Amino acid sequence: MHIKWTSNQILSFAPDQFVAEAARRVAFPASWLNLSQQTDTAAVWGEYLENQQQTQHAIIDLMGPTFYCTCPSYKFPCKHVVGLFLLLAEQPNSFTETRVPGWVQEWLDDRESATPRAKRVAKPNKKRVAQRQAKIEEGLADLELWFQDLLRRGLAHLQGKPSSPWEEIAARMVDAQATNVARELRSMATIPNSGGNWPARLLQRIGRLNLLIQGFKHFDEQPPETQADLRAAVGWTPRKNELLHLPRIQDNWNVVGSWLERDGRLRIQRRWLIGEQTGRTALLLDYAHGRQMFKSNLLIPGSAVTADLIFYPSAAPLRAFVAEQTATVTPITRVRGHATIALALQSYTAAIARNPWLPFFHLAIAQLIPVQDGKRWHLTDTQGHSIPIRPKFSQAWHLFSLSGGHPVMLFGEWDGEAFSPLSVLVEGRWLDLTVMRGVL
Amino acid sequence: MTTGQQWELLVKTALLGTERQSLPIKANQTAVGQLLMQIDSTLPEQQLLDAAGVMGLYQQVGQRPSPTTLVNPQPAPSETQLLCSPAAARMLGQLLASHYRSVLPEFLKLLAQANQRIPAELLPALLSHGRRARLIQPLTLPVIGARGRWLAQYNPNWVYATFEFANTEQLNHYWRTAERKDRYTLLNLLRHLYPDQARELLQQTWPSETPQERLQFIRLFKQNLSMADEPFLEEMVLPDRSQQIRQKAAELLAHLPQSRLCQRMAERTLPHLQWKWLTRSVAIVLPKETDTDLEQDGIVNKGLLSRLGKHSWRLMQMVASTPLEIWTQTYNTSAELFLTGVRKTKWQRSLMRGFATAAERQQNAEWAAAILRQNNLTTATNKTIIKLVRILPPAEREQLALSMLEGYGSQEKLHRHHPFIMILEHCDHEWSETLTWKLIEQLKQNLHSTDTANNRPEQMFQKLLRDFIMHIPPHMTPTVEQQLMPIAQKDIAWRPIVSELVSTLKFRQEMIQEILPPV
Numbered sequence: 001m002h003i004k005w006t007s008n009q010i011l012s013f014a015p016d017q018f019v020a021e022a023a024r025r026v027a028f029p030a031s032w033l034n035l036s037q038q039t040d041t042a043a044v045w046g047e048y049l050e051n052q053q054q055t056q057h058a059i060i061d062l063m064g065p066t067f068y069c070t071c072p073s074y075k076f077p078c079k080h081v082v083g084l085f086l087l088l089a090e091q092p093n094s095f096t097e098t099r100v101p102g103w104v105q106e107w108l109d110d111r112e113s114a115t116p117r118a119k120r121v122a123k124p125n126k127k128r129v130a131q132r133q134a135k136i137e138e139g140l141a142d143l144e145l146w147f148q149d150l151l152r153r154g155l156a157h158l159q160g161k162p163s164s165p166w167e168e169i170a171a172r173m174v175d176a177q178a179t180n181v182a183r184e185l186r187s188m189a190t191i192p193n194s195g196g197n198w199p200a201r202l203l204q205r206i207g208r209l210n211l212l213i214q215g216f217k218h219f220d221e222q223p224p225e226t227q228a229d230l231r232a233a234v235g236w237t238p239r240k241n242e243l244l245h246l247p248r249i250q251d252n253w254n255v256v257g258s259w260l261e262r263d264g265r266l267r268i269q270r271r272w273l274i275g276e277q278t279g280r281t282a283l284l285l286d287y288a289h290g291r292q293m294f295k296s297n298l299l300i301p302g303s304a305v306t307a308d309l310i311f312y313p314s315a316a317p318l319r320a321f322v323a324e325q326t327a328t329v330t331p332i333t334r335v336r337g338h339a340t341i342a343l344a345l346q347s348y349t350a351a352i353a354r355n356p357w358l359p360f361f362h363l364a365i366a367q368l369i370p371v372q373d374g375k376r377w378h379l380t381d382t383q384g385h386s387i388p389i390r391p392k393f394s395q396a397w398h399l400f401s402l403s404g405g406h407p408v409m410l411f412g413e414w415d416g417e418a419f420s421p422l423s424v425l426v427e428g429r430w431l432d433l434t435v436m437r438g439v440l
Numbered sequence: 441m442t443t444g445q446q447w448e449l450l451v452k453t454a455l456l457g458t459e460r461q462s463l464p465i466k467a468n469q470t471a472v473g474q475l476l477m478q479i480d481s482t483l484p485e486q487q488l489l490d491a492a493g494v495m496g497l498y499q500q501v502g503q504r505p506s507p508t509t510l511v512n513p514q515p516a517p518s519e520t521q522l523l524c525s526p527a528a529a530r531m532l533g534q535l536l537a538s539h540y541r542s543v544l545p546e547f548l549k550l551l552a553q554a555n556q557r558i559p560a561e562l563l564p565a566l567l568s569h570g571r572r573a574r575l576i577q578p579l580t581l582p583v584i585g586a587r588g589r590w591l592a593q594y595n596p597n598w599v600y601a602t603f604e605f606a607n608t609e610q611l612n613h614y615w616r617t618a619e620r621k622d623r624y625t626l627l628n629l630l631r632h633l634y635p636d637q638a639r640e641l642l643q644q645t646w647p648s649e650t651p652q653e654r655l656q657f658i659r660l661f662k663q664n665l666s667m668a669d670e671p672f673l674e675e676m677v678l679p680d681r682s683q684q685i686r687q688k689a690a691e692l693l694a695h696l697p698q699s700r701l702c703q704r705m706a707e708r709t710l711p712h713l714q715w716k717w718l719t720r721s722v723a724i725v726l727p728k729e730t731d732t733d734l735e736q737d738g739i740v741n742k743g744l745l746s747r748l749g750k751h752s753w754r755l756m757q758m759v760a761s762t763p764l765e766i767w768t769q770t771y772n773t774s775a776e777l778f779l780t781g782v783r784k785t786k787w788q789r790s791l792m793r794g795f796a797t798a799a800e801r802q803q804n805a806e807w808a809a810a811i812l813r814q815n816n817l818t819t820a821t822n823k824t825i826i827k828l829v830r831i832l833p834p835a836e837r838e839q840l841a842l843s844m845l846e847g848y849g850s851q852e853k854l855h856r857h858h859p860f861i862m863i864l865e866h867c868d869h870e871w872s873e874t875l876t877w878k879l880i881e882q883l884k885q886n887l888h889s890t891d892t893a894n895n896r897p898e899q900m901f902q903k904l905l906r907d908f909i910m911h912i913p914p915h916m917t918p919t920v921e922q923q924l925m926p927i928a929q930k931d932i933a934w935r936p937i938v939s940e941l942v943s944t945l946k947f948r949q950e951m952i953q954e955i956l957p958p959v
């Protein structure tokens with residue numbers, strides 16, 4: 001049984017709005033030849049009429065879903081693929097059920113052999129590890145001196161000044177292969193001019209970076225999980241094939257939320273999974289730089305998949321990757337949430353206590369009611385506590401409408417200060433908030 | 441010292457700098473306090489860094505939710521209407537995302553007919569759209585359900601969905617106290633749904649409204665205008681001090697042939713057009729003197745742009761506000777004959793326009809048909825006259841349109857200003873199969889509306905085709921697709937517009953079948 005994707009969900013596959021709009025224009029049956037599908041192999045394909053002479057061939061494998069197209073576009077999935085998918089969702093009768101032709105079968109076979117099923121476990125190169133470690137430690141030593149200097153002169157000096165000193169030290173971190181630290185520094189550069197209680201906020205972030213510096217200074221004294229967290233905090237994560245020896249956690253994983261973030265030319269996709277049996281939460285993190293495409297399957301919120309996950313080593317394991325997907329994607333089943341905000345926050349503080357440099361965390365809370373307070377939105381629970389929703393959240397009205405003053409279950413990200421709702425469970429329906437639009 | 445105070449001190453020190461401020465780490469019995477004391481103090485700035493690290497993490501981990509002072513909203517009441525199907529919801533999502541937008545009003549009307557409501561997650565988009573598009577506003581009310589009305593209370597942009605039209609007291613209070621644009625929203629909605637109530641509301645406060653407000657509000661009376669509005673317009677609005685308002689009132693009253701204004705006009709105008717039975721001609725006597733009464737009744741002096749003489753302009757306006765029965769009844773003749781007589785006069789162009797305006801205002805089909813027959817409809821025909829097509833019954837409209845394809849019309853290639861297309865523009869009904877077939881044939885044969893600069897179909901023509909979609913009978917969709925697909929395959933320039941046409945038709949067809957399935 002295949003999951004029914006909505007047009008909005010499909011359009012959210014598009015790497016940007018231009019592709020989305022182009023896909024809309026392409027999604028007319030008149031522009032396609034041989035629109036077909038084969039239910040057993042879950043394959044869908046067609047040929048797009050570019051002009052009199054040329055056609056582009058596009059294939060969708062509904063199992064992933066994964067895509068393929070012959071067009072030379074560097075954006076992936078391209079407009080042809082998204083358009084084909086839209087056609088499948090909106091005008092399913094345009095497709096004929098037929099046998100898989102040669103060129104489609106070839107691609108399907110090719111992909112099977114590409115999945116790292118029995119890949120050999122790689123061992124990290126000792127010399128290179130030592131080199132990188134040394135580079136990082138040097139860079140962090142410089143950062144320590146920079147912070148000391150800053151605190152000697154006082155934070156007040158930063159107000160009203162340009163961010164160039166921050167850019168410089170961030171560049172130094174990039175040289176030292178500590179890219180996450182660079183990003184954190186660039187983000188901190190905006191705090192002095194952000195008003196409110198900025199000195200306290202800035203000092204907090206400085207404090208956390210200092211813990212990182214100190215951690216690296218005493219690296220060898222740390223347990224291996226913390227060493228892994230320290231390296232991850234700096235931006236150094238092991239390759240997937242270096243982790244294949246770790247135990248695989250098998251479960252029916254529900255995809256409860258996803259968020260696409262852009263940082264310059266880098267696109268970061270976060271997907272949150274909750275295991276039905278184990279109750280564990282996993283964070284899938286995928287990067288694509290500039291014109292690259294995301295390499296992994298595009299599991300979307302509202303779907304569930306039986307798969308083997310491997311967790312990256314950590315004192316508070318959260319990040320994981322799919323080692324093997326054993327079944328097709330199905331609609332989401334059951335998701336449990338914490339009964340109160342207090343309990344949910346406890347899961348956060350417990351994790352932070354073990355890994356202070358946790359960049360993303362999640363909260364799944366049942367029984368929340370959205371409430372408006374001036375321009376800000378908050379969520380209250382059954383115990384009379386509330387948490388604020390982040391200011392730039394654009395689906396507040398959709399959420400409010402869905403709740404109708406009644407409690408709903410929410411899943412979203414928590415950064416220590418504000419909540420970003422990603423999905424909502426209301427009256428047995430699981431909805432992805434991030435694709436809802438229409439309110440100015 | 442509490443840990444909170446300790447943190448404050450740390451922040452203050454950091455702000456000023458350890459050069460200027462010494463680091464005050466005080467003894468403290470708590471575990472955190474003990475930890476802080478253990479920090480190496482040789483280098484004050486490093487000590488501050490480490491203390492910040494410790495305390496920062498301590499606070500983060502010690503995070504507790506705060507008890508809230510916020511009050512939960514009243515839960516929304518339960519629904520009485522059935523929810524529309526998931527397929528219909530999906531279609532609405534597409535419509536709200538600007539695809540096939542022209543179909544949205546029809547969709548909402550169908551849903552209202554089926555007494556169904558839309559799902560909660562689509563309410564914000566629809567309500568926002570209704571706020572911007574006044575034509576959609578009244579159509580949203582029957583389909584938003586109890587949840588929609590509940591939701592609208594919380595967003596001032598959606599106030600239009602919160603009015604309880606039965607609660608006259610509340611409505612009166614709102615009318616007297618709300619801001620101008622909200623009052624305009626209310627009055628606009630009322631004129632659509634309960635026009636008499638709208639008038640009563642305005643009548644109450646008319647004397648105290650400013651001239652700008654009066655003008656803005658009175659413009660809304662075009663909607664659902666009836667004789668019930670006549671007393672208000674004649675007695676309270678027409679005598680207004682502002683000329684603009686007087687003119688507006690006169691224009692509205694000219695739509696009501698039984699109004700006192702129209703009767704006055706009839707008396708005034710009659711002597712100026714005299715029917716001569718024997719010669720079947722009309723003798724024109726131009727009005728000479730300025731009549732202050734005329735000005736009171738909205739006849740103004742000619743604008744600078746008109747090419748007509750001062751007197752003929754005035755006569756044209758008088759004719760435009762005169763009930764058409766006057767001519768046929770007084771002279772015991774037909775509209776056709778009378779107009780033939782008018783044709784022979786020197787001022788036939790301006791008079792024809794006057795009669796056309798009168799016919800449109802009074803929705804007089806007999807005169808409309810006569811006028812149309814009198815004028816050869818070509819690309820040069822005046823817009824006022826073409827608009828009369830709307831007043832004719834559907835069968836006559838189609839006949840007129842089809843006649844344009846014979847003789848002269850059949851030589852010319854189809855384009856935006858072809859008489860056939862111009863008439864179709866005003867055929868505001870569901871077309872017969874015959875007419876639809878003719879259009880398809882013409883499209884197949886001679887599609888020629890290109891913007892030569894870009895080698896694409898002319899924008900206006902595209903817009904027209906989109907509007908035509910609404911009138912093609914849904915059951916003919918497969919035929920249209922079959923016949924027009926080859927164009928799409930053959931000519932790249934036409935592919936987008938034809939594809940869109942066919943897709944929209946299919947969308948409409950699916951929509952109708954989904955919401956109101958044939959029994």
